[in-house]
Amino acid sequence: MDMHAPKKKLGLKEKYQVMTRGLDWEPSYQKKEDIYPYATYEGIKIHDWDKWEDPFRLTMDAYWKYQAEKERKLYAIIDAYAQSNGHLNVTDARYLNTVKLFLTGVSPLEYMAHRGFAHVGRQFPGAGPRVACLMQSLDEIRHAQTQIHALSNYNKHYNGLHEFRHMHDRVWYLSVPKSFFDDAITAGPFEFMIAIGFSFEYVLTNLLFVPFVSGAAYNGDMGTMTFGFSAQSDEARHMTLGLEVIKFILEQDPDNLPIVQRWIDKWTWRGYRVLTLVAMMMDYMLPKRTMSWKEAWEVYFEENGGALFKDLARYGIKIPKCAETIALEKDHLSHQAWGTFYNYGAAAAFHTWVPEKDEMDWLAAKYPDSFDKYYRPRLEYWREQAAQGKRFYNKTLPMLCQTCQIPMLFTEPGDPTKICYREVDYKGGKYHFCSDHCKEIFEHEPEKYVQSWLPVHQIYQGNCFPEGTDPTAEGFDPLAAVLQYYHLEFGRDNLDFEGSEDQKNFETWRGQATKNV
Amino acid sequence: MHIDLRTVSIKPLRQTFDHVARRIGEGKAASRYQEGTLDLQATANFHYRPTWDPAHEIFDVSRTALRMADWYAFKDPRQFYYGTYTITRGRQQETAEANFDFVDTRGLADMLEPELRTAATRLLVPLRHVAWGANMNNAAICAYAYGTAITQPCIYHAMDQLGIAQYLTRAGLLLGDLDALDEGRRAWLEDEAWQGLRRYVEDSFVVQDPIELYVAQNVALDGLLYPLVYLTTVDDVFASRGGSAVALLTSFMSEWFQETRKWVDATLKTAAGESADNKALLEHWSTHWRDRAASALRPVARIGLGEAADEMLADALGQFNARLAKAGLTV
Numbered sequence: 114m115d116m117h118a119p120k121k122k123l124g125l126k127e128k129y130q131v132m133t134r135g136l137d138w139e140p141s142y143q144k145k146e147d148i149y150p151y152a153t154y155e156g157i158k159i160h161d162w163d164k165w166e167d168p169f170r171l172t173m174d175a176y177w178k179y180q181a182e183k184e185r186k187l188y189a190i191i192d193a194y195a196q197s198n199g200h201l202n203v204t205d206a207r208y209l210n211t212v213k214l215f216l217t218g219v220s221p222l223e224y225m226a227h228r229g230f231a232h233v234g235r236q237f238p239g240a241g242p243r244v245a246c247l248m249q250s251l252d253e254i255r256h257a258q259t260q261i262h263a264l265s266n267y268n269k270h271y272n273g274l275h276e277f278r279h280m281h282d283r284v285w286y287l288s289v290p291k292s293f294f295d296d297a298i299t300a301g302p303f304e305f306m307i308a309i310g311f312s313f314e315y316v317l318t319n320l321l322f323v324p325f326v327s328g329a330a331y332n333g334d335m336g337t338m339t340f341g342f343s344a345q346s347d348e349a350r351h352m353t354l355g356l357e358v359i360k361f362i363l364e365q366d367p368d369n370l371p372i373v374q375r376w377i378d379k380w381t382w383r384g385y386r387v388l389t390l391v392a393m394m395m396d397y398m399l400p401k402r403t404m405s406w407k408e409a410w411e412v413y414f415e416e417n418g419g420a421l422f423k424d425l426a427r428y429g430i431k432i433p434k435c436a437e438t439i440a441l442e443k444d445h446l447s448h449q450a451w452g453t454f455y456n457y458g459a460a461a462a463f464h465t466w467v468p469e470k471d472e473m474d475w476l477a478a479k480y481p482d483s484f485d486k487y488y489r490p491r492l493e494y495w496r497e498q499a500a501q502g503k504r505f506y507n508k509t510l511p512m513l514c515q516t517c518q519i520p521m522l523f524t525e526p527g528d529p530t531k532i533c534y535r536e537v538d539y540k541g542g543k544y545h546f547c548s549d550h551c552k553e554i555f556e557h558e559p560e561k562y563v564q565s566w567l568p569v570h571q572i573y574q575g576n577c578f579p580e581g582t583d584p585t586a587e588g589f590d591p592l593a594a595v596l597q598y599y600h601l602e603f604g605r606d607n608l609d610f611e612g613s614e615d616q617k618n619f620e621t622w623r624g625q626a627t628k629n630v
Numbered sequence: 631m632h633i634d635l636r637t638v639s640i641k642p643l644r645q646t647f648d649h650v651a652r653r654i655g656e657g658k659a660a661s662r663y664q665e666g667t668l669d670l671q672a673t674a675n676f677h678y679r680p681t682w683d684p685a686h687e688i689f690d691v692s693r694t695a696l697r698m699a700d701w702y703a704f705k706d707p708r709q710f711y712y713g714t715y716t717i718t719r720g721r722q723q724e725t726a727e728a729n730f731d732f733v734d735t736r737g738l739a740d741m742l743e744p745e746l747r748t749a750a751t752r753l754l755v756p757l758r759h760v761a762w763g764a765n766m767n768n769a770a771i772c773a774y775a776y777g778t779a780i781t782q783p784c785i786y787h788a789m790d791q792l793g794i795a796q797y798l799t800r801a802g803l804l805l806g807d808l809d810a811l812d813e814g815r816r817a818w819l820e821d822e823a824w825q826g827l828r829r830y831v832e833d834s835f836v837v838q839d840p841i842e843l844y845v846a847q848n849v850a851l852d853g854l855l856y857p858l859v860y861l862t863t864v865d866d867v868f869a870s871r872g873g874s875a876v877a878l879l880t881s882f883m884s885e886w887f888q889e890t891r892k893w894v895d896a897t898l899k900t901a902a903g904e905s906a907d908n909k910a911l912l913e914h915w916s917t918h919w920r921d922r923a924a925s926a927l928r929p930v931a932r933i934g935l936g937e938a939a940d941e942m943l944a945d946a947l948g949q950f951n952a953r954l955a956k957a958g959l960t961v
Contacts, residue, residue: 123808131799132795132796132799136758136795137762138815139819140832142829143832143833143835147836154681173723173796174723174796177716177722177793181720181721184717185717196637198637198638198640221672224670224778228772231772231773231781247769247792250772251789257666258662258713259712259713261665262665265646268644269642275648276647276649278670279648291675292677295678298688302682561681565677566677618643622640626638
């Protein structure tokens, strides 16, 4: 006897709804505004959280199942790569500096994303976005950890990676990515979502994550490539969340449009300034290049991003106005950045060098309007000087932009011979900026950006020396003291690639692995 | 027999990252748990104060009254990092899936005594809302507590509770139908028996101190609810009345509680062992929230246990106090 009556089957959407927002309820013992205290102060108006369309429908059991499978595969490859000394298969040891930049500059941001999404995943009054954000929070700790685990073996064999966490909070150029994320997480929950979920994950991810992973694939770094590929399906989810967030906010109330537009303008620029490091990595640090920075910008922002903004035009969203400035900079950005790091190579935790002749030819072909005219002569001069034993290291400290915290190295839009300076007087202080866009960001929220922990200011104020340092002592060497504070080992982590310990070890080990010695 | 496979061996410069080596000792190999946990959170030179909480830094020890000289004194005895966490849960969900499938395909829900089936449905379905609250609270602890050692397990815990809420939803659909979910929600919002518990959960949503919230949610409420509902009511009482099918649907929760309590106990022990002040604070919070949880759970326990509820609750309280005593707390 079969008493088992077949049950009414729920559709996928209905099923996901009872598994997520169906769990929520209207509270009556506590006020909603006390449970979600941060939901209104940004001025964003949400009338009906139920209008939220779940960007993906993944229940926890399915999540565990898929992710466990991915983790098993990923760690099997990481283990095999380490065991077989896969690091000796990278194109050449200069490539390793890309990995250093990634671990010190990007992986700590993955961790911040984890905490940030936990925060907004608690604070949105809507159950649908809360679940999606918490799942992203969980993914982001995955990304931080898989990166650390995949790059751990590089740290065992090469310099510059050993203090990535300590350096991220202190080293001058790492304050660029750090302040970017600190800016996002200290903003309100809606701005955080536009900053990270939309501008960063959706608009700019192809210019950050993809160049590193493709660079790894092109340069024989299977470890990095594997975590990149393994994160791809997570990233796809994050992108759909970023897009849903913006559509949802814009559809809720017309008053949201100007706020959102301002955030898009701000965060596209903030994100782009962080990408300066990526531009330089793509054009100068990868021994085998995937594409130039300029090409990447044209494909991923001007073409793909252009299509996206066309799609968003029906909500009244316009392409960020900084796109015009960026277009003017694209022939110069990577060259100016690398030139700066070459200068300050004594205070950076990775090696710098002058590109080989064939690499300069590649740059000339990719940048016909700028490289030979402005940048090749300088690089050739530096090479000559180095050959004469006069490798130039700049020992003064640069002025930093109050907003993006990058040294004032950028030139005037349209004039690559003149450094761009902007300044604002605010409450008796003078504040300096690299561009009109960074200046405008400051002017809109001066109380926020006057707080910036600017590495150069902090050094001059004596805050970046090891505890117990006496700067008045005879023979005090400020650079040495700052590097100690950074935990940067002079002569191992910094200076030119030529003659570095990494260069020597790699050569010796590769010899051991490929020859009978 | 030993076979000697050879690889090229080169001597590494160092065994792990310096911040890990400073904690575990120079020259020692680090585990993935250690590399993925120790000192991972930023601690210095924050650029801006949160616009949503200008009284604090982004990560700030003063969000809680608990004082730790080192927030990395906390250890997760399971050594969960994302990989081991998902692989463990991935295996458990396979078992859970098989259990649900077993109950479903054999029509076991329909073979339950109607009275038992009703009691199980009335007891379990509203608990999906409680698990949802636990998800929110652990997200808050993850966001606002200090140091990866304690915040990392909280995101896992948060997502586990979402998983539990979803398993309870599926159990509700199996034991009843969509109507059972609606009825469970109605009871949660309106029935006298659930109001103490709902008040508890909503009050926990406004607790600002992340460690007090940890005590309210993970120590007190779950420390009484899971033994009482899953281990006692479902696994013992229902099973002895021919309700093993229900126990199959909640086996994830029973196993999960036995696993996660080890982490909760270790956390309490470390925090209480730090100082007399911490111990007193944790005792105060534990007692306060335990008493509230016990009175909130009493009418809920009656749904499954009837007259035996008081006795079983007293047992659960005795076990709870003994458990906390082992962690160094007198409550």
